[in-house]
Amino acid sequence: MLIKPDPATPEGEAVIDLAEMMDELQEDTGEWPGADTVDILGGWLGRFTFAVSESFASQVTGRAWVLRQWDRDSDEVTLWSDEASALAALAQHVRSSWDNVVGSDGVPYCPPADDRTAVDLYYGPKVYRGDEGYTLYAADISRCVRTPRSLSLSDAEDCAEANSTAVFHPMEGPDDEGLPCIEIAGILVFAYLDADRGAVRVSVHLDTTDEQLIRADSTVPMQVEIETATVFDNLTPPPAPAEPTGWKARIWRLARRTALSHGRERRQGG
Incomplete structure (x- = not known):
């Protein structure tokens, strides 16, 4: 099936223009000379852009500890979730190779139990490491x-697109003053163990919520559930108070009649 370009669109108009230019070249020369054809196509393609229109942003999703170890025979890079784990792996290598440094000044016969101390004694200052060393x-x-x-x-x-970009921000260690948090569409949800309260705490912060999620009344539609119980819901306005029934209705009518009667007496007496 042949495709008919639509002159009402920029693309269709461009295709028609190209066809007309090539027809003129054919009429003038009886063929499509290579050099002339290249010039025509070069100018025609210059009317288009092939850049990706979608914009991308760089988002930090976590942190890793990069350990590089090298010697005369190898050069290895490994990634670790925390510094202590990287040091433990490095110390394991150090202890297995401890015989290489026994007898040096200040180096004990047995490797220390502390990982960092063992690593520091084995490698020594950076200026003296020679062919074997590490960076962390x-x-x-x-x-x-x-x-x-x-x-x-x-x-x-x-929603699926936003959910796929959610980021978890863990604590970097027990001494980190921050708290574990998940971030989605600018909303921050902290979930952590609180020793002061002796409880599991969940805290939702909406100050940086994507403005497209904020309603006209400056609130964010939200529903919070624990297991199967809904503990918070502002999705719908609260229902109007129900009309009283039974004895409550009789008391309400009596009170209303009494109030109206007293009002008439005061007006007449005045």
Whole structure:
């Protein structure tokens, strides 16, 4: 099936223009000379852009400890979730090779039990490490995420896209003053063990919520559940108070009649 370009669209108009230019070349020369054809196509392609229109943002999703070990025979890089684990792996290598340094000044016959002390004694100062050494440092783990053009809680694709970019921010260690947190669409949810309260605490912070999720009344639609019980829900306005029934209705009518009667007496007496 042949494709008919639509002159009402920029693309279709460009295709028609190219066809006309090639027809003119055919009429003038009786063929499509290579040099002339290249010039025509070069100018025609210059009307287009092939750049990716989607914008991507760099997002830090975590941190890793990078351990590099080298000697005369090998050069190895490994990743670790925390510094203590990387040091433990390095210390294991150090202890298995301790005979290489026994007898040096200040080096005991047996390796120390403390990982960092063992590593420091084995490798010594950086300037004296020679052909064997290591580096250990922390580095961010990042990813490129598509910047959403729109975000609607009523659109399943928008929600799935936002959910796929959620990030967990762990504590870097017991001495870290921060708390474990998950971030999604600017919303921060902290979940942690609180020794002061003796409880599991969950804290939701909405200060940085994506503005597309904020309602006209400046609130964020939210439902919080624990197991199967809903403990918070602001998705719908609270129901209107129900009309009283039975004896409550009789008391309400009596009180209303009494109030109206007293009001008339005061007006008449005045």
